[in-house]
Amino acid sequence: xxxxxxxxxxxxxxxxxxxxxxxxxxxxxxxxxxxxxxxxxxxxxxxxxxxxxxxxxxxxxxxxxxxxxxxxxxxxxxxxxxxxxxxxxxxxxxxxxxxxxxxxxxxxxxxxxxxxxxxxxxxxxxxxxxxxxxxxxxxxxxxxxxxxxxxxxxxxxxxxxxxxxxxxxxxxxxxxxxxxxxxxxxxxxxxxxxxxxxxxxxxxxxxxxxxxxxxxxxxxxxxxx
Amino acid sequence: xxxxxxxxxxxxxxxxxxxxxxxxxxxxxxxxxxxxxxxxxxxxxxxxxxxxxxxxxxxxxxxxxxxxxxxxxxxxxxxxxxxxxxxxxxxxxxxxxxxxxxxxxxxxxxxxxxxxxxxxxxxxxxxxxxxxxxxxxxxxxxxxxxxxxxxxxxxxxxxxxxxxxxxxxxxxxxxxxxxxxxxxxxxxxxxxxxxxxxxxxxxxxxxxxxxxxxxxxxxxxxxxxxxxxxxxxxxxxxxxxxxxxxxxxxxxxxxxxxxxxxxxxxxxxxxxxxxxxxxxxxxxxxxxxxxxxxxxxxxxxxxxxxxxxxxxxxxxxxxxxxxxxxxxxxxxxxxxxxxxxxxxxxxxxxxxxxxxxxxxxxxxxxxxxxxxxxxxxxxxxxxxxxxxxxxxxxxxxxxxxxxxxxxxxxxxxxxxxxxxxxxxxxxxxxxxxxxxxxxxxxxxxxxxxxxxxxxxxxxxxxxxxxxxxxxxxxxxxxxxxxxxxxxxxxxxxxxxxxxxxxxxxxxxxxxxxxxxxxxxxxxxxxxxxxxxxxxxxxxxxxxxxxx
Numbered sequence: 001x002x003x004x005x006x007x008x009x010x011x012x013x014x015x016x017x018x019x020x021x022x023x024x025x026x027x028x029x030x031x032x033x034x035x036x037x038x039x040x041x042x043x044x045x046x047x048x049x050x051x052x053x054x055x056x057x058x059x060x061x062x063x064x065x066x067x068x069x070x071x072x073x074x075x076x077x078x079x080x081x082x083x084x085x086x087x088x089x090x091x092x093x094x095x096x097x098x099x100x101x102x103x104x105x106x107x108x109x110x111x112x113x114x115x116x117x118x119x120x121x122x123x124x125x126x127x128x129x130x131x132x133x134x135x136x137x138x139x140x141x142x143x144x145x146x147x148x149x150x151x152x153x154x155x156x157x158x159x160x161x162x163x164x165x166x167x168x169x170x171x172x173x174x175x176x177x178x179x180x181x182x183x184x185x186x187x188x189x190x191x192x193x194x195x196x197x198x199x200x201x202x203x204x205x206x207x208x209x210x211x212x213x214x215x216x217x218x219x220x221x222x223x224x225x
Numbered sequence: 226x227x228x229x230x231x232x233x234x235x236x237x238x239x240x241x242x243x244x245x246x247x248x249x250x251x252x253x254x255x256x257x258x259x260x261x262x263x264x265x266x267x268x269x270x271x272x273x274x275x276x277x278x279x280x281x282x283x284x285x286x287x288x289x290x291x292x293x294x295x296x297x298x299x300x301x302x303x304x305x306x307x308x309x310x311x312x313x314x315x316x317x318x319x320x321x322x323x324x325x326x327x328x329x330x331x332x333x334x335x336x337x338x339x340x341x342x343x344x345x346x347x348x349x350x351x352x353x354x355x356x357x358x359x360x361x362x363x364x365x366x367x368x369x370x371x372x373x374x375x376x377x378x379x380x381x382x383x384x385x386x387x388x389x390x391x392x393x394x395x396x397x398x399x400x401x402x403x404x405x406x407x408x409x410x411x412x413x414x415x416x417x418x419x420x421x422x423x424x425x426x427x428x429x430x431x432x433x434x435x436x437x438x439x440x441x442x443x444x445x446x447x448x449x450x451x452x453x454x455x456x457x458x459x460x461x462x463x464x465x466x467x468x469x470x471x472x473x474x475x476x477x478x479x480x481x482x483x484x485x486x487x488x489x490x491x492x493x494x495x496x497x498x499x500x501x502x503x504x505x506x507x508x509x510x511x512x513x514x515x516x517x518x519x520x521x522x523x524x525x526x527x528x529x530x531x532x533x534x535x536x537x538x539x540x541x542x543x544x545x546x547x548x549x550x551x552x553x554x555x556x557x558x559x560x561x562x563x564x565x566x567x568x569x570x571x572x573x574x575x576x577x578x579x580x581x582x583x584x585x586x587x588x589x590x591x592x593x594x595x596x597x598x599x600x601x602x603x604x605x606x607x608x609x610x611x612x613x614x615x616x617x618x619x620x621x622x623x624x625x626x627x628x629x630x631x632x633x634x635x636x637x638x639x640x641x642x643x644x645x646x647x648x649x650x651x652x653x654x655x656x657x658x659x660x661x662x663x664x665x666x667x668x669x670x671x672x673x674x675x676x677x678x679x680x681x682x683x684x685x686x687x688x689x690x691x692x693x694x695x696x697x698x699x700x701x702x703x704x705x706x707x708x709x710x711x712x713x714x715x716x717x718x719x720x721x722x723x724x725x726x727x728x729x730x731x732x733x734x735x736x737x738x739x740x741x742x743x744x745x746x747x748x749x750x751x752x753x754x755x756x757x758x759x760x761x762x763x764x765x766x767x768x769x770x771x772x
Contacts, residue, residue, distance in 0.1 A: 156647065
């Protein structure tokens with residue numbers, strides 16, 4: 001039996017006005033992601049793959065269409081509800097890591113915890129342990145390597161135990177070996193912890209990790225497999 | 226609490242930003258504190274100077290003061306009185322022998338004509354609560370060597386000789402020939418031989434006298450003439466100072482009051498004198514030393530710092546002493562009057578003024594008008610612009626604070642976008658930023674108070690003084706005329722026409738609170754505005770802003 005659908009988009013459009021021209025960053029995107037999928041969205045630069053990820057992640061709102069996360073159309077809910085969805089159901093990993101520079105690795109992870117409890121520190125420690133950075137918990141991002149920073153970002157993405165992990169070119173700023181390590185980590189989360197991973201890349205090597213691949217070109221899905 | 230740790234991390238790990246914003250806030254707030262403090266201090270100083278009468282428990286001063294430049298228009302009686310009051314007669318012959326050193330004081334009431342203090346008994350007690358008389362005198366002090374005032378001229382003793390020959394006229398010669406012929410005829414008739422002795426004698430007797438030569442000598446008698454000389458050479462120097470007779474029986478109204486004594490004590494007995502500090506320093510007087518005024522020796526018992534008003538003097542003695550020195554027993558030339566209440570000031574002034582011919586009433590507003598100088602200018606300037614300046618400074622401070630905060634928040638747009646992306650709500654983001662700004666504001670306020678204290682201390686240490694000048698009624702009037710007429714040297718009088726008011730800047734808790742509030746509220750409001758703006762951005766917009 002197939003896993004339930006966790007993300008469903010229908011005719012999603014994101015249109016920008018540039019001068020007197022309409023630019024379609026996403027043009028009638030319709031797709032489904034099932035729980036436990038490892039979806040790779042690939043395509044050349046400027047194809048609209050990042051826009052699609054941001055729309056799915058609720059970081060931006062579509063011009064038209066529906067985006068359902070666990071049955072809730074996030075295109076129509078309030079900002080407050082959308083924030084809750086992001087906080088509880090999604091974990092984000094960015095190309096530039098986006099760690100808070102003044103917070104230590106542990107504090108960066110702790111910053112995401114939505115419901116505070118006495119176990120917070122233990123949870124943070126566990127999350128960092130999962131990404132192999134337990135010993136670097138009290139280091140500031142500036143003292144960590146790119147790979148380590150991205151691992152902190154992954155720990156941060158995991159701390160609220162979300163169903164979905166959205167990774168926007170997580171290896172874009174890493175060397176290939178480190179990048180492979182990060183992808184391996186995400187793959188491990190997908191396989192062993194059943195996290196739904198949606199990952200963007202403009203590299204083909206990601207295909208060997210992904211269970212589904214969607215290719216985007218000019219804002220449209222040009223291929224899926 | 227995570228957000229407190231975040232706050233601490235943000236402030237300490239970006240200490241450069243923390244310091245910059247705090248200092249920016251501090252400087253803006255310190256400027257406000259200093260400007261308001263300077264302004265208030267100027268106002269306080271100005272109030273003291275512009276309302277000097279209040280400092281001596283007085284509502285009004287009554288005097289018979291001649292206005293400057295109107296000596297020509299006053300009536301003959303008053304003019305005679307003025308001239309009599311201010312005539313300086315120095316009779317050297319009574320001061321010693323020529324060549325002796327002399328010292329002589331003349332006491333002049335100047336343009337403030339005297340009046341009998343006994344008239345004050347007619348003052349309406351329902352209008353006047355209290356009054357005190359005073360006698361303000363200009364002392365013309367002369368000293369030098371008594372000149373030789375007479376010249377000795379020896380005349381006469383000369384010998385005048387003369388000799389002159391007179392020639393006979395034709396008529397006389399004819400008469401002589403006729404007389405000779407007649408005598409010869411008479412001798413013949415008498416038979417006397419003209420060549421005999423008797424004949425020659427008779428002939429000589431009969432003839433007129435011949436021409437005579439007159440010789441003479443006149444000796445002018447010797448005489449010594451003593452004559453007064455109109456102008457004479459003298460080494461006399463003339464100095465002026467002012468002396469005031471104080472009604473020592475009154476302790477809360479008068480030309481000076483006991484609480485104005487800054488060293489020594491107030492006048493208690495006859496023969497005591499109190500000096501202003503400036504005059505004592507100029508003349509090297511020391512406390513308990515002796516000062517000769519007129520022909521009397523006084524003991525310096527105190528140093529006074531009289532408040533500025535038109536009646537300041539260099540030396541103060543008791544009223545009877547002053548009257549005695551000036552030879553004006555029972556006379557005063559100023560009355561300080563305290564009305565029974567504020568509503569009666571005008572009526573009291575009119576009541577007292579009516580008792581004396583030509584009396585003028587000076588009230589606080591009159592003295593205020595007479596005060597000029599940098600203090601007044603600075604205070605007027607401050608008064609004129611304080612409102613505008615404060616608004617500009619507060620506005621500028623707010624703009625600086627806002628810019629710093631907005632710049633700071635803008636630099637954190639990616640961070641804010643990330644926080645939103647990972648699930649931070651708007652409220653949480655705004656709370657975090659505002660909390661940071663509260664701390665920055667408090668830091669700024671503390672630094673502002675420190676900066677303001679430092680600036681005020683430097684300003685106070687710089688001994689900035691502002692002058693306030695009162696156009697003294699006598700400065701260039703009668704005293705000046707007397708001085709010039711006598712060919713005296715420049716006056717040494719220190720009479721308080723100008724007061725140097727040191728600018729001592731005080732701060733009040735209210736001002737500190739205002740300055741601190743500007744720092745804290747400015748920081749909070751600017752932080753809130755920037756935070757609200759940032760929080761309203763979609764996370765993606767925040768990221769895009771940086772790209």
